[in-house]
Amino acid sequence: MTNFPRTLVGGVSVSRMIVGTNWFLGWSHTSLAKDKFIREYQTRESIAQVIGAFLEYGIDTVMGPTSQLLIDAVRLAEDRSGRKIILVLTPGFSLAPNCTKEESPETAFDFCRKHGATFCMPHQCVTDALIDRREGKIRDLDRYTAMIRERGMIPGLSTHMPEAVVYADKQGADVETYIQLYNSAGFLMQVEVDWVMKVIQEAKKPVMTIKPLAAGRILPPVGLAFVWATLRDCDMVAIGTTTPDEAREVAELSLGFLGRRAAAVPLQETRSKKSLK
Numbered sequence: 001m002t003n004f005p006r007t008l009v010g011g012v013s014v015s016r017m018i019v020g021t022n023w024f025l026g027w028s029h030t031s032l033a034k035d036k037f038i039r040e041y042q043t044r045e046s047i048a049q050v051i052g053a054f055l056e057y058g059i060d061t062v063m064g065p066t067s068q069l070l071i072d073a074v075r076l077a078e079d080r081s082g083r084k085i086i087l088v089l090t091p092g093f094s095l096a097p098n099c100t101k102e103e104s105p106e107t108a109f110d111f112c113r114k115h116g117a118t119f120c121m122p123h124q125c126v127t128d129a130l131i132d133r134r135e136g137k138i139r140d141l142d143r144y145t146a147m148i149r150e151r152g153m154i155p156g157l158s159t160h161m162p163e164a165v166v167y168a169d170k171q172g173a174d175v176e177t178y179i180q181l182y183n184s185a186g187f188l189m190q191v192e193v194d195w196v197m198k199v200i201q202e203a204k205k206p207v208m209t210i211k212p213l214a215a216g217r218i219l220p221p222v223g224l225a226f227v228w229a230t231l232r233d234c235d236m237v238a239i240g241t242t243t244p245d246e247a248r249e250v251a252e253l254s255l256g257f258l259g260r261r262a263a264a265v266p267l268q269e270t271r272s273k274k275s276l277k
Contacts, residue, residue, distance in 0.1 A: 003058040004251065005258060007234045009206050010154040010176030012118060014061045014086050017254055018208060019054050019247075020240030021064035022215070024073070029188070029215035038242070047073035048080065053244035055081050057251040063088040063179070063208065063238050065123065066108060071115045088208070089117040090158045090179065092125050095140075105144060113151040120148045121156035121179055128161050138167050145174040156208075161190060162199040169204045179208045179238075184226040187214030197230055206234040213239065220253055228257040 005016045024047045028034035051062065051073065062085055064070045074085050091108035094100075101107055105122075112120045122144060130139045138157075148155040157164055158179035165178050180200060186193045188211060200207045209231065213223040227237050237254070241247045249265055256263030 002056070002251075002255065004255065005233075006058075007206055007236060009119070009156075009236075012086065012154065014236065015059045016236045017054075017057075017059045017061075017251065018088065018236050018238035019051055019059060019062040020210065020238040021062065021067075021070055023240035023242045024050070024070060025064065025067055041242070042069075044069060044073045044076060048076040049244050050241055050247050051077035051085070052081060053247035054251065055083055055085075056248070057255075059251060060084070061086040061088060061236075063210075064090065066091045066111045066115075086119075087115070087117045088119040088121060088156075089115070090121050090123040092123040095126065095129060105147060109147050109151050109153075112148075112153060117153055119156055119177070120151070120153040121158045121177070123158050124160045124179075127157045127159045127164055131159075131161055131163055131167065133163060136167055137171050138164060138173065141168070141171075141173050141175075149174070156205075160188060162196050165199050165203050165207070175205065177206050177208055178203060179210055181211050182207075182209035182227060182231075183211050183214045183218060183223055185214040185218055187211055187217060200235060201230075201232060206236065207231075208236045208238055210238045212237050220250055224250065224253050225257050228254060 006013050007016050023038060024042050026035045026039035028038060060083060062074055066089055078085050089112045091112055093105040093108040094103035109120060130141060132139050145155040154176050156175045156177040157168060160181050165180060168175055181189045182196055189196055209227060212227045213220060239250055241250060252265050253263045
């Protein structure tokens with residue numbers, strides 16, 4: 001087994017590549033038809049096979065929402081490999097004071113604890129709703145991080161707003177890491193790529209970056225070369241794949257870029273490339 005580089009987050013050793021889950025659960029950022037295809041294609045078995053391919057490289061960290069399908073696939077991959085997976089869950093919940101019990105943060109955090117999450121990072125839909133640009137802070141954050149700590153998990157923030165990282169650092173928030181959009185195309189990012197690069201490089205905690213291939217809009221060699229060349233040694237890259245072969249491909253490419261060498265990944269072939277051989 002190849003040991004992919006690791007980093008420490010809140011005292012826990014995690015793989016610097018993280019298994020993303022949009023291509024397991026049906027968020028393609030492409031079309032409703034593509035979302036439907038993913039959901040019809042992926043099963044507990046197929047997802048576990050992809051996770052198993054990542055585990056071949058020592059990539060043992062999985063990031064995703066509070067999905068029972070995901071939890072079941074993770075457990076199956078663990079049983080087959082005999083290896084414990086580090087789970088990063090990103091729950092969503094209501095911020096309304098009069099919300100139902102099912103919508104409450106307590107219920108969301110209890111789900112994460114029940115299913116063995118090491119890291120609990122409120123999803124972007126929660127985090128970004130709490131950001132106050134006028135005051136330069138994240139409102140009510142301590143309440144939620146305390147609830148996460150009480151349940152024995154490590155708190156972090158999932159965000160699409162680079163301000164979340166800056167504000168959390170300034171207010172000394174009790175978080176150990178951040179999830180932040182980062183790709184060379186600026187896909188879904190709210191400011192230019194160089195500004196997000198600056199925010200990540202100056203963050204006081206390690207950053208888990210997401211969307212390195214802009215949801216399939218960037219070729220893997222291009223997107224991965226960019227993120228690995230510009231992130232710090234403590235930062236991570238979460239990437240989603242549909243099949244075990246894709247998982248192995250992005251792992252091999254990443255190891256090549258991190259080692260400053262060409263990866264031994266076979267290229268696709270078409271008739272138009274025959275003259276290049």
